Amino acid sequence: MLWFKKDKGKQEKEEDGKEQQESEGQEKEEAIEEEGEREDEKKKKKGFFSRLKKGLSKTRKGFTSKVDRLVLGKKNIDDDLLEELEEILITSDIGVQTAFRLIEDMREKVKRKELDDPGLLKKCLQEEIMEILKAEESPLDVTGSVPFVILVVGVNGVGKTTTIAKMANGFKEQGKSVLLAAADTFRAAAIEQLEIWGQRAGCKVIKHQSGSDPSAVVFDALKAAQARGVDVLIVDTAGRLHTKANLMEELKKIQRIMGRELPDAPHEVLLILDATTGQNAISQAKSFKEATNITGIALTKLDGTAKGGVVVGISHELKIPLRYVGIGEGMDDLRVFNAKEFVEALF
Amino acid sequence: MFDSLTERLNTVFKKLRGHGKLSEQNIKDVLREIRLVLLEADVNFRVAKDFIEAIRVKALGKEVLNSLTPAQQLIKIVNTELTSLLGGENSQLKLSGRRPISMMFVGLQGSGKTTTVGKLAKFLKEKSHNPYMVPADVSRPAAIDQLQKLGQQLKVDTYEPKQDENPLVICKNAVSFAGVSAHDIVLIDTAGRLHIDEELMQELQTIKETILPNEILLVADAMTGQDAVNVAGKFNEMLDMDGVILTKMDGDARGGAALSIKAVTGKPIKFVGTGEHLDALEVFFPDRMASRILGMGDVLSLIEKAQATFDEKKAVELEKKIRKNTFTLEDFKDQIQQVKRMGSLEQIFGMIPGISKIKALRGLQPDEKELVKIEAIINSMTKEERLRHTILNGSRRKRIAKGSGTSVQDVNRLIKNFNQMRKMINKITKKGMRGFRGEILPS
Numbered sequence: 001m002l003w004f005k006k007d008k009g010k011q012e013k014e015e016d017g018k019e020q021q022e023s024e025g026q027e028k029e030e031a032i033e034e035e036g037e038r039e040d041e042k043k044k045k046k047g048f049f050s051r052l053k054k055g056l057s058k059t060r061k062g063f064t065s066k067v068d069r070l071v072l073g074k075k076n077i078d079d080d081l082l083e084e085l086e087e088i089l090i091t092s093d094i095g096v097q098t099a100f101r102l103i104e105d106m107r108e109k110v111k112r113k114e115l116d117d118p119g120l121l122k123k124c125l126q127e128e129i130m131e132i133l134k135a136e137e138s139p140l141d142v143t144g145s146v147p148f149v150i151l152v153v154g155v156n157g158v159g160k161t162t163t164i165a166k167m168a169n170g171f172k173e174q175g176k177s178v179l180l181a182a183a184d185t186f187r188a189a190a191i192e193q194l195e196i197w198g199q200r201a202g203c204k205v206i207k208h209q210s211g212s213d214p215s216a217v218v219f220d221a222l223k224a225a226q227a228r229g230v231d232v233l234i235v236d237t238a239g240r241l242h243t244k245a246n247l248m249e250e251l252k253k254i255q256r257i258m259g260r261e262l263p264d265a266p267h268e269v270l271l272i273l274d275a276t277t278g279q280n281a282i283s284q285a286k287s288f289k290e291a292t293n294i295t296g297i298a299l300t301k302l303d304g305t306a307k308g309g310v311v312v313g314i315s316h317e318l319k320i321p322l323r324y325v326g327i328g329e330g331m332d333d334l335r336v337f338n339a340k341e342f343v344e345a346l347f
Numbered sequence: 348m349f350d351s352l353t354e355r356l357n358t359v360f361k362k363l364r365g366h367g368k369l370s371e372q373n374i375k376d377v378l379r380e381i382r383l384v385l386l387e388a389d390v391n392f393r394v395a396k397d398f399i400e401a402i403r404v405k406a407l408g409k410e411v412l413n414s415l416t417p418a419q420q421l422i423k424i425v426n427t428e429l430t431s432l433l434g435g436e437n438s439q440l441k442l443s444g445r446r447p448i449s450m451m452f453v454g455l456q457g458s459g460k461t462t463t464v465g466k467l468a469k470f471l472k473e474k475s476h477n478p479y480m481v482p483a484d485v486s487r488p489a490a491i492d493q494l495q496k497l498g499q500q501l502k503v504d505t506y507e508p509k510q511d512e513n514p515l516v517i518c519k520n521a522v523s524f525a526g527v528s529a530h531d532i533v534l535i536d537t538a539g540r541l542h543i544d545e546e547l548m549q550e551l552q553t554i555k556e557t558i559l560p561n562e563i564l565l566v567a568d569a570m571t572g573q574d575a576v577n578v579a580g581k582f583n584e585m586l587d588m589d590g591v592i593l594t595k596m597d598g599d600a601r602g603g604a605a606l607s608i609k610a611v612t613g614k615p616i617k618f619v620g621t622g623e624h625l626d627a628l629e630v631f632f633p634d635r636m637a638s639r640i641l642g643m644g645d646v647l648s649l650i651e652k653a654q655a656t657f658d659e660k661k662a663v664e665l666e667k668k669i670r671k672n673t674f675t676l677e678d679f680k681d682q683i684q685q686v687k688r689m690g691s692l693e694q695i696f697g698m699i700p701g702i703s704k705i706k707a708l709r710g711l712q713p714d715e716k717e718l719v720k721i722e723a724i725i726n727s728m729t730k731e732e733r734l735r736h737t738i739l740n741g742s743r744r745k746r747i748a749k750g751s752g753t754s755v756q757d758v759n760r761l762i763k764n765f766n767q768m769r770k771m772i773n774k775i776t777k778k779g780m781r782g783f784r785g786e787i788l789p790s
Contacts, residue, residue: 087392093572096386156595156623157457157568186623188500189493196488210496241598245687274457278389278572280600301456304541306574329456329486 074118077110081118085125088347093278094309098316102128126343129312133339138321140268140296142171147179147225147233149258149265153251153292154272155284156239159300161190163272163326164234165197166334172201176231181221182207183214183254184238194236200331214238214250215257222261235266242287251292269294270323275301275308285314299337300326307346371407378403381425388601388640391576394610402428426637433605434633438615441561441589442532447479447525449533449558453551453586454566455578456539459594461490463566463620464536465497466628467592471532472503479530480505481521483514483554484538494536501625504530514538515554522558535560542581555586563588564617567608569596575604576611583612594620597627605636674769677733680725683718720753724761727751736762 070084082103089099106125109115115124142148150167154160161184168178180198182205184190191207198205206221218235225233237254240247258265271294273281288294299308302325311322322337378399385395405424442448450467452460461484468478480498482505484490491508498505506521518535525533537554540547555563565579565588582588591608596619605616616631665682668674725733727750732739739747739762748755 090386091392091573093389093574096383155570155598157459159457187493188496189489192492193487193489241595243597243599274568274570276455276568276572276574276578277570278575278600278603279387280389280570280598281572283599304455304574305543305577306572310572 068122071118071121076116077106077118077121081121082107082110085121085347089309092307092309092346094307094346095279095282095313098313122347126346129346130339130343132312132316133322133342136315136319136322137337137339138323139336140270140323142176142232142267145264145267147222147230147262148267149222149225149262150232150234150268150270151237151255151258151266151292152235152270152272153237153288153294154239155241155274158239158272158274158277159326160184160239160272161193161197161236162329163298163300163324163334164194164236165201166326166331167324168198168201168203168232168234169331170334171232172203177228178203178232178234179221179225179228179230180205181217181233181235183217183221183235185210185212185214185217186238190236190238215254218254219257219261222258222265226262242284242291248287248291255292268296270296270298271320272298272300273308273311273314275299276304276306277310279310279313281310282313282317285318285320289318289320294320296321296323298324298326298334302345303327303333308342309346311342374403374406377421378406384641385603385606388603388642389570389572389575389607390603390640391573391607391611394576394607397610398428398432398606426634426641429606429637429640430634433609433616433636438590438617438631440617442476444561446531447522447533448531448562449522449525449535449560450562450564451535451537451551451554451558451560452564452566452592453537453582453588454539455541455568456487458539458566458568459620460484460539460566461493461497461536462623462625463592463594463618463628464494464534465501465625466620467618468497468503468534469501469625470628471534472501476532477530478503478532478534479521479525479528481518481533481535482506482508483517483521483535485512485514485517486538490536490538497625504528514550515557518554518558542578542585548581548585552585562590565591565608565612565614567591567593567604569593569602569604569619570598570600571604571607573607575607579608580611583614588612588614590615590617592616592618592620593631597621601640601642602636603640606640674772675734676725676728676736676765677730679765679768680722680733683722687718720751720757721761723751724748724753724758736765 070081074081085106086099086103089102090096094102102125105128106115106121109124115121140150142150152160152164164180168180171178178201180194180203182191182194184194185208188210191205191210195205195207206217206224208217208220214237221233221235235254237251238247240251242248255266255269269292271285271288273284277284285294285297297311297314297320299311299322302308308325314320315322322339325335325337325342327333327335381402382395382399385398386392390398402421402425405428406421440450452464454460461482464480468480471478480494480503482491482494484494485508495505495507497503506517506524508517512520514537521535522533535554535558537551538547540551542548563586565582567575567579571578579591591612591614593602593605593616596602608614609616616633616636619629619631621627621629665674665678668678724747727747728739732743732747739758744755744758744762748758751758
């Protein structure tokens with residue numbers, strides 16, 4: 001499990017292992033090209049799949065091999081191939097403009113004869129996307145302050161509460177004390193939902209009655225966190241569409257109150273995005289950034305067939321650090337964002 | 348946001364000028380633009396492709412090629428085609444048959460099933476039905492709690508699952524209870540699940556086979572991207588659903604998912620969710636959805652929104668004032684507050700078709716802060732000053748600037764703008780709307 005800072009050594013080890021695996025995979029790939037034998041496709045897929053196994057999902061296989069199949073048997077890169085690649089990019093929600101730009105770059109490279117091997121096309125494209133994402137790959141470090149205050153925001157139904165539970169669980173495993181604040185006072189039973197998760201993760205929840213002022217909950221939670229000396233305070237907020245001016249004001253108010261009670265707080269404003277969301281995610285990121293100056297993004301629901309390609313456009317345009325990906329409903333199904341894994345799962 | 352289809356096509360057609368009419372060759376560019384608009388609205392790649400093909404066939408017919416205004420013609424075709432694709436037969440709920448009628452709500456996690464069940468219960472209650480809500484979501488923490496709370500709010504009876512009852516048992520017991528009580532419609536809220544989760548999809552199938560619901564409704568998020576086809580396709584394949592409810596339509600998503608879902612399942616979209624409150628459920632209008640996907644603005648929604656937020660009494664008063672030209676700064680402030688209540692300016696702008704055509708407004712991001720400033724300035728005036736702005740001399744202006752935290756220049760600018768506005772209003776009332784149109788909109 002690639003968990004947080006404590007595991008850094010472990011993580012590096014794992015990565016090393018992965019690179020080894022990968023270079024094996026590459027060798028295999030080259031071998032295939034030389035021999036040009038279709039029988040080897042299976043083997044190659046297996047190598048590729050084993051890398052993904054720990055990572056992302058069950059149904060990725062079909063998509064993954066799509067590019068490989070596309071490339072296999074082609075002698076040179078032609079417009080058809082590029083167009084089909086463009087389709088794959090667009091269907092991963094990467095966005096029309098970004099997809100066009102990436103494919104155009106490839107076309108240029110082909111023209112300048114820097115790229116003529118179809119087998120390298122995928123790698124080249126992956127590297128290009130990786131460059132964008134790598135810049136924003138930065139795990140959340142909660143050691144800077146006690147309490148370290150995390151404000152979690154996002155539109156309705158993206159998985160804020162679930163992500164909070166997973167984060168809390170992760171911090172607990174690192175031996176940190178965690179306090180949760182139920183500042184979603186709007187939706188029916190949102191407080192109860194957080195409480196149940198809190199019990200499961202073994203942390204206390206500061207709550208008021210349903211319908212009360214979320215800022216008041218936050219105030220109390222901050223006081224409690226300071227008094228109890230907890231390491232991390234995670235604040236759950238009500239889901240809100242980014243186009244609702246009054247609700248965005250409410251977030252600003254929460255942030256103001258935090259800053260007043262504890263300078264520098266919130267230390268992290270985490271925007272949760274749903275991987276199934278299309279181009280609207282860009283609009284969400286923009287609006288939330290404007291209102292609350294978000295400092296990180298977590299991408300949830302990557303365990304379905306959605307690819308969440310829209311974060312490529314967001315990274316390119318808005319430069320917001322990518323913190324986590326959510327890959328399931330279990331407590332430990334939250335991973336530190338890894339650009340390499342993400343891109344490999346993309347196509 | 349301002350990239351409306353109209354504007355984009357106009358650019359393409361401008362390039363065509365000199366070539367005379369539309370030909371098979373240059374229609375390619377035009378279709379490409381339409382395709383881009385669809386893709387940007389999150390219409391699935393394949394669906395967009397098929398749609399464009401259909402348009403190509405239609406557009407090559409004589410009516411477009413020979414038309415003097417091919418752009419308009421083409422837009423019309425696209426719009427009509429899209430509307431008819433989105434609409435179609437039978438978008439009503441099937442409410443006839445043996446009581447109790449049962450409806451099942453299915454969908455991914457976080458698409459808004461529970462809230463939608465609450466909204467529909469309210470909708471049906473107001474139509475003098477006696478709905479019964481059933482929480483069959485045993486996996487998400489507090490999901491049952493959530494529906495029960497909604498039940499209390501709405502005064503709609505809600506089934507109370509016993510400990511360890513599984514979803515199938517819950518549904519069976521609830522339906523048989525509704526049969527003996529006076530409830531005529533049972534609304535079943537199922538747990539959110541991934542379409543690729545075989546086990547959980549199987550569970551839905553079993554529930555379907557056991558209770559034989561009259562309606563199975565897929566609740567889908569209007570913001571969904573390319574994946575909408577996979578999700579809707581799979582749910583339809585497993586459950587042969589009866590319709591779709593699109594949620595979160597109150598955001599600024601263009602909602603291409605609507606077209607993707609319709610194209611892939613052929614099932615009608617019956618309702619749209621337009622807000623967090625329990626009355627925010629509307630019947631689906633294909634024409635509005637079509638213009639929204641095409642980014643052509645949504646005038647009808649704008650008008651409705653305006654009607655809902657504007658105070659009618661105040662509007663009548665205002666009209667009188669405008670006619671007599673006694674429009675004061677106080678009224679101006681009222682107007683600003685009313686506009687603000689409608690939502691963000693950018694959102695309102697986006698709903699007005701053709702606004703992107705006005706050169707002066709292009710690239711202009713409406714500044715919400717400016718409005719706050721104007722309000723602050725007016726708030727710092729005395730009542731008399733608001734009613735008679737002519738008495739604002741230098742020292743008064745200085746005081747106002749100080750009081751509102753702005754500068755004298757800001758105050759001056761506001762007064763200048765206000766004067767201009769009065770002049771314009773004067774012109775309109777004298778010449779009627781025609782004078783106004785000549786001034787601002789290119790006819």
